[in-house]
Amino acid sequence: MQTKRPQPEAMLFDLDGTLFQTxxxxxxxxxxxxxxxxxxxxxxxxxxxxxxxxxxxxxxxxxxxxxxxxxxxxxxxxxxxxxxxxxxxxxxxQGEGVLYDGVAETLKALHAKGIRLFVASNGLEDYVKHVVQAKGIGELFEGLYSAGEYQTKSKVDLVKLLLETHNIQSAWMVGDRSSDVEAGLRNGLTVAACDYAGFREKGELEGAHIRIKSFDELLVYL
Structure with a gap:
């Protein structure tokens, strides 16, 4: 049985393998x-x-x-x-590329609950911004943070910068790789690991507080 957790002020999402079927x-x-x-x-x-x-x-x-x-x-x-x-x-x-099932609907539901939404990706600035806009979810996000734009050396640093810039006290980090788990844990966040993309290697999601098999499962934990 899933344990519900207090609603966070914000949620930070990785892009590839989390929101977007890269x-x-x-x-x-x-x-x-x-x-x-x-x-x-x-x-x-x-x-x-x-x-x-x-x-x-x-x-x-x-x-x-x-x-x-x-x-x-x-x-x-x-x-x-x-x-x-x-x-x-x-x-x-040309319309290539798709979001995972339930991403748009779940983000809208989280936004409607008053949760501030952000992207934190190790990708290039243009890539991150274009994917989010092209897939019609741009207006749901308060900020799109990429290693390409901020020249951060790790996702730990990118997430730290995001939290400080927006004065966020409580947040979840949602992602599918060890870099997401590490970024969340080292910044004191609740980590929700996405176990559906299939890009990860064994043991990468160790330490996550929550594991989800589909994106809309996030709502079950709130």
Whole structure:
């Protein structure tokens, strides 16, 4: 049986693997990126397996490319950053990418309860802002915080900055990776771990106070 918890002043959400089904936008852009890298002579051989980038979601971009193409030059990695963002933006314009089931409805219900809503993502600023706007949930959020915009070195720092800027005393951190759990715990927040994306590795969600199998389950705990 679920234990209800006091309603927090705010909820902070990771984006990829929590609100947004990232692979529905990412994978077409990923393949297009490597096609162009090969054309530019910056990468040789087959496109690295999709599992490498899916397993790296939630990391900072520099760490993603170290994992996906460890032998590649810095020039290739920087170009990959730009190309991946470009192809994802193009995909959003064409209507690619979907939210997880129940995300829009649940966010509206939380907003209606008076809970302040924020995004805290390790992604690029343009990516985070465009995804949220393109999927029609932008007006529900008080702030969109990304490592790309604030140049934070970890999600712990990003969440700390968000809490201090908005003078938030009680909040939940909602996410699907160990970086989300760590960011919540180290900032004294209740951590709700999303156990439905499938990008995580074993043991990543240890320490979370709540585990949900679908996004709308959040409402059960309030």
């Amino acid at each position: 692979e529905t936008l990412l994978l077409p852009a990923y393949h297009a990126t490597f096609e162009e890298l090969r054309e530019k002579g910056l990468f040789k051989g087959e496109t690295p397996p999709e599992e490498l980038i899916l397993g790296a979601l939630g990391m900072l971009l520099e760490h993603i490319w170290q994992r996906v193409m460890p032998e590649a030059s810095m020039e290739a990695r920087l170009q990959a950053d730009k190309l991946l963002l470009h192809y994802q933006m193009e995909g959003l314009k």
